[in-house]
Amino acid sequence: MVAIQLKRWTRQEYDRMIEAGVFSPGDRIQLIEGEIIEMTPQNVLHAAGVRAAEEAMRRAFGDGFDIRVQFPLALGRDSEPEPDVAVVPGHWRDYLTSHPATAALVVEVSDSSLQFDRERKARIYARAGIREYWIVSLLDRVVEVYRDPTPNGGYATQNIVRAGESIQPLGRPTATIGAGELLP
Numbered sequence: 001m002v003a004i005q006l007k008r009w010t011r012q013e014y015d016r017m018i019e020a021g022v023f024s025p026g027d028r029i030q031l032i033e034g035e036i037i038e039m040t041p042q043n044v045l046h047a048a049g050v051r052a053a054e055e056a057m058r059r060a061f062g063d064g065f066d067i068r069v070q071f072p073l074a075l076g077r078d079s080e081p082e083p084d085v086a087v088v089p090g091h092w093r094d095y096l097t098s099h100p101a102t103a104a105l106v107v108e109v110s111d112s113s114l115q116f117d118r119e120r121k122a123r124i125y126a127r128a129g130i131r132e133y134w135i136v137s138l139l140d141r142v143v144e145v146y147r148d149p150t151p152n153g154g155y156a157t158q159n160i161v162r163a164g165e166s167i168q169p170l171g172r173p174t175a176t177i178g179a180g181e182l183l184p
Contacts, residue, residue, distance in 0.1 A: 008034030011080050032120055034078040040112055048184035049109035049136050053085045056182055057107070060175035065104060066092045073106070074099040075128040081121060084109045087171060103130050104171030107182075111138040122146060123153035132170045136182045143167065143179045 009017075014031040023029060028039040042050075050069060057067045068086045075081065080099070085107040088100040106125050108117045117135050125133045126149035133155065135144040142162050146155035147170065161167050163180040 006035070008078060009036060010034070010077055011074060014080055030072075030082050031078065031080040033124060043111070045138055045184055046109055046111055049138055049182070050084045052182050052184050053107045053109060053136060056177050057085055057087050057105070060169060060177050061087050061104075061172050064089070065171070066090060066095070066100075068092075068100070072099045073103060073128075074101045075124055079124045079128075081124060083107065083121075087169075102128065105132045105134065105169050106130055107134045107136060109136045109138065114139055118144070122155060126150060126155050127153045134167075134182075138183075141183055143182055 009031060011031060014036065017023065028041065030037050030039060054067060054069050057065075061067065066088050068088060070082050070084060071086065072080045072082050073086055073088075083103075083106045086100070086103040087105040087107075088095070088103045094100075108121055110117045114135070114137060122133060122135075126146075129149055131147060131149065133146040135146075137144060142160050145159045145161055145167055146157070147159075148156035150156055161179040163183055164178075166176045166178045168174075168176055
């Protein structure tokens, strides 16, 4: 019996495929741990959650950070996720020749992808050393806050924040974001 093996793609190979036009501009795909993952289309509530997170991050972080909405992060050799919102250091002009390789905070708005975001996305963000990762769970109506990445791809600290409660982002500890601001 022959063992079937999947081809794992590197970020470099993935980027070359994009440049060569292998994928259509409207394809919703991401490279996650060497696999090209097709993402489900966004429903209205998900889109509203992404906009809510974007606005909250812009208010909280301001100058010195670029708020990127569904743009790639270059994480390691085999992952190029496109988080719903990423707060990266600097200005958008700092990323004219390459995607950011880190973020001060990553936010995923989750409904059908909740388990994927809790497991695989959390693992790649933690492995990349992203200090803080939030999941806005549209299903549970809470914000899951993950902090303190561990070398094995997990987060040492996990908290649930409900509407009426607030969060102070590690990258901007003087700011306060209400969980209700993130929940459409």
